[in-house]
Amino acid sequence: MNENNESKIRVRFAPSPTGGLHLGGVRTVLYNYLFAKKYNGSFILRIEDTDQSRFVAGAEEYIYNCLKWCGIEPDESPEKPGSYGPYRQSERKEMYRKYADQLIQNGQAYYAFDTTEDLEKMRSENKTDDNPSPQYDSRIRMKMQNSLVLTNEVVQQYLQEGKPYVVRIKMPENEIISFNDMIHHEVSFESNLVDDKVLLKADGMPTYHLAVVVDDYLMKISHAFRGEEWLSSAPVHILLWKYLFGLENMPQWAHLPLILGPNGKLSKRDGAKFGFPVYAMNWTDPRSEEFTEGFKEKGFLPEAFINLLAMLGWNGGTEQELFSMEELIAQFSIERVHKSGAKFDYEKAKWFNHEWIKKSSTEALYPLVKNLFETKNVDTKNEDYFKTVIGLVKERCTLISDFYEQSVYFFEAPQTLDxxxxxxxxxxxxxxxxxxxxxxxxxxxxxxxxxxxxxxxxxxxxxxxxxxxxxxxxxxxxxxxxxxxxxxxxxxxxxxxxxxxxxxxxxxxxxx
RNA sequence: GCCGCGUUGGUCAAGAGGUUAAGACGCCUCCCUUUCACGGAGGAAUCACGGGUUCGAGUCCCGUACGUGGUACCA
Structure with a gap:
């Protein structure tokens, strides 16, 4: 990182509350958090809920719970507002429009009145084998219904009539857009190949592209870490920074490598298919009632979960593999984050948990194991006895749930004998x-x-x-x-x- | 298709021109324990491919292949 210590380090994790928090998400939070704590900065949680159609009840609350379980407390969040609120994008709706207007005035963005049908038509008409997904770009924007094509009178009339419109960025022609990523270093794109992304939606909400830039600016974010899936849209963000706030104020970007499943990007389906958790905690979609198991309930210790996630994409360069949060904060460095994606290995994950169970004191394990036995309706006699048992069997338990079969016989005669x-x-x-x-x-x-x-x-x-x-x-x-x-x-x-x-x-x- | 990013054992990875190419997980063998684990000692297994550059390349350059992400009024 730069040795520019003038401004305070401020990082953010900005999830959209649409469902379970998976491995990759938690790791993004973790790296943000480690970086912030290492440099005495602030870690901000911002809720990116600009897509009203994807609102999921309870999802935001769930995110707080996951972070709490992981031992990651944001310095600022919707629950704990700092001086840059509100921390939910839906509540910041009014703040974005003026930036969109500014872009339009400067000719860097334009109104587009195309309906969904218009867009579909454009895509199907321009679709060829060589170009299966035509973009709304410099080549076709002059054939659409937008303020670049329509006369000023018509545009004003549409606006007054309340005709639905979006605001699109006008990608410049023949420019090379490049930036320096903390992980990938120099990355560049040709502006001609990037489409005119929607900035402001018809419902007045910003898209991620506008919101992330405006909010990172307003919240004085110094370093922006996000998954590599965002790398492709980085040129839009870079341009927006250039147009709106100046490149010199732009946070340093770090695009984190993806966490992969057995075949490709890790999905919750992989978990069901291969028998391992993907989400931090249990999650049931309120609409579909689909249930997805979490690491917590599977029997993982938060320390182990954090540890294994930290090692998926980062390595201290020593032989040390077991790290507490404090050790991670002390040793983490963004320079040592890998460029390539890491395949998640459940066997190794369990090894981390096993190690952490062995490392944990009986005292720390006690409430967790007690809870386990309570759900199984086993009378665990007195506390001292129980603790002795825990100390005796903990080295043979990989998951907290293993404590059951490894120690029920201390409380009840075995049901079946081999x-x-x-x-x-x-x-x-x-x-x-x-x-x-x-x-x-x-x-x-x-x-x-x-x-x-x-x-x-x-x-x-x-x-x-x-x-x-x-x-x-x-x-x-x-x-x-x-x-x-x-x-x-x-x-x-x-x-x-x-x-x-x-x-x-x-x-x-x-x-x- | 196009664009971006990537590629060291099965997996996580060290490595920043000269190494017998670390270590960990998993697997196998043995020791300890007449249980299971823990612990200990070994073993099999790797630089995607092809060209350069260089006295010398896993390390630098180019190409190919493969993987992965994007290509939405989703984030």
Whole structure:
């Protein structure tokens, strides 16, 4: 970045509230946020709701919730206005028109009265194999119904009659429009190949193109990060900056590489198809009722989610892969953001979560796991006991939801036992071992790990069976399957009575 | 079609003219643990292709291929 420290760093994330917030969106927020925090700047959340037809109830609220979950608090937002409000574009509607008027007056934009039908007709008439999508550009604009073609009288008359119109930018001819992107560096376009984009819609709302420029100016945005899908429309924005506010005031652009799915741009359909979340949090479209799973509900820790997103397109240049938000803020640099898109790998994502679960304290995990067990209606006994269990099993949990199967047996006797794992090698001697074990354990004075283990091993020696051969059956009896921490540890925790009950009930099952 | 952007193992990636081309995920083998994990030791696997420039190219240039985005009164 430039060492121009004169003006304050101000960045923004500007989503349109039309549905779930996906991976790429969160990563854009993240990079914005990291950049702002690194340079002591401000991070602004602006809601780009200029398309009334795409309004979705609850979508804005949902965005706030996602950011909150991620641990990203905007410095300014519709909920927390700063001095550049309002922060919703729909509420700024009146601010855009004068800029559109200014452009028209300067001959840099014009009124266009073409109806949807006119446009369709133009497109179908000009459509050829070589040009499947004809643009409203310098070649055809003189054949349309606009203030470039119509006489001034007619234009005034239309305006007075209230005939619907849009304002289009008039792309200059034979110009090279170039700018310096923080990630892609020099990028250039030929003006002849860019169409006359609509700036102001018939309903008086600005399109993204006008709104983003005007708002970034008015909100004193210093650096503008957005997805690479915007790179193609950058020339329109550059021109608008030049016309309206001066290139010297334009924010520095950074077009972030896309996050790709298994085949192409990541979509919510990929998630359903390949079994991984795409949105930060659960989202149900209020109209279609279509449900899309979120990382949060899938069992991801926000720290892990942030970490894995940060690494998708950025790398500190060291071998470090696990970063907390603070570490990211300290080490993030836009220069190290990649140019190319990154394919999302769910396996790696789960690895990050696993690492973060291991890193997290029992204290931090407790409320999450407690909540999980509550939804499963399991009585988790007392808090200390629960926490001991969490500490014991956390290294074998990849997702928070794994805590259920990895530790239910500490609270309830297993519903099913993997008897097939013991039956083949079962015999009289082992049967007798466990029967005697029960009586010996009953008489055990102190119920601690060492005592239980000694009792178990001594008896095994007496019976001339290798303790190892008996530990697996014991485990199945207590846990139900071939997993979990040390058996004697489990026996100790669940208590004498429960241990004896489980052994006895398992014995009858094995003999059936 | 046209325009933009991109291309190091299956995936994420280090690399900024001279390296045995890091590391991580995943996979495989072994050790630890007579469970599952954790941990440890190994292994297979890569510079899209073709031309230049250079004593020397993954690194620079050109072309091709492929991928990806845009081509809306959506953002």
């Amino acid at each position: 008897v097939e794992a013991v039956k083949p090698k079962w015999n009289e001697n082992k049967q007798s071992f466990f029967e005697i074990l029960c009586t010996q354990l009953t008489e055990l004075k102190a119920w601690d790990v060492i005592e239980i283990e000694n009792c178990f091993k001594n008896l095994a020696t007496e019976k001339t069976i290798k303790p190892g051969e008996l530990q697996l059956p014991m485990r199945i009896m207590l846990v139900g399957g071939k997993f979990g921490p040390a058996v004697f540890e489990i026996a100790h925790l669940i208590g004498k009575e429960e241990t004896l009950n489980r052994i006895q009930s398992a014995l009858t099952k094995i003999n059936n």
